[in-house]
Amino acid sequence: MNIILFGPPGAGKGTQAEFIVNRFNVVQLSTGDMLRAAVAQGTELGRKAKAVMDAGELVDDAIILGIIGDRIGEPDCACGFILDGFPRTLPQAEGLDRMLAEKGLGLDAVIEVRVPDSELFARIEKRAAETGGARADDNAETLKKRLEVYHSQTAPVLPYYQEKGMLKTVDGLQAIDAVTAEIMKLLEG
Ligand code: AMP
Numbered sequence: 001m002n003i004i005l006f007g008p009p010g011a012g013k014g015t016q017a018e019f020i021v022n023r024f025n026v027v028q029l030s031t032g033d034m035l036r037a038a039v040a041q042g043t044e045l046g047r048k049a050k051a052v053m054d055a056g057e058l059v060d061d062a063i064i065l066g067i068i069g070d071r072i073g074e075p076d077c078a079c080g081f082i083l084d085g086f087p088r089t090l091p092q093a094e095g096l097d098r099m100l101a102e103k104g105l106g107l108d109a110v111i112e113v114r115v116p117d118s119e120l121f122a123r124i125e126k127r128a129a130e131t132g133g134a135r136a137d138d139n140a141e142t143l144k145k146r147l148e149v150y151h152s153q154t155a156p157v158l159p160y161y162q163e164k165g166m167l168k169t170v171d172g173l174q175a176i177d178a179v180t181a182e183i184m185k186l187l188e189g
Pocket of ligand 1: 009031032033035052053054056057058059060064084085086087088092137146
């Protein structure tokens with residue numbers, strides 16, 4: 001099973017991805033986690049990405065497609081994967097389709113976890129407090145920018161999948177386990 005988990009920063013994509021990984025034995029591919037690992041390792045990619053991430057902007061499509069292309073080709077992805085935080089632009093969505101087609105793969109579902117902006121500020125504040133500010137981009141100012149970017153560049157990807165009949169939306173304002181239950185029902189149904 002190959003799935004996209006879609007939604008704004010703080011919607012709970014990472015949390016829900018973990019549940020899906022455990023249930024369906026797929027691999028979680030979070031471009032944000034991969035970039036943070038590159039930053040922590042001080043690689044060339046990490047050095048390039050850090051300033052962009054700290055500003056709440058998007059890393060270049062070609063770089064992101066390169067990372068995902070390499071990762072999807074690894075053996076552990078053969079059992080399926082859940083994309084968390086990717087694709088974030090239309091060119092990324094189109095690039096993903098090309099890569100999947102080349103590998104004879106497809107997508108089974110695109111699940112949007114919908115949460116209004118007003119709620120996201122409270123959530124990101126909570127995450128920053130819980131993690132001791134581990135993420136440089138978890139603050140109100142950067143979140144404002146990340147949400148602008150989400151609405152201008154990422155949300156336009158939704159109609160792309162809607163037209164393909166693949167888009168399912170869940171209400172991300174519910175309790176975590178209620179969101180999980182809804183996602184499981186969609187994936188099992
Ligand atoms: P996330 O952990 O998904 O919130 O991602 C943190 C940051 O990493 C984002 O604000 C972007 O700067 C960068 N990033 C993660 N995934 C992508 C992507 N698919 N395309 C462009 N930039 C990304």
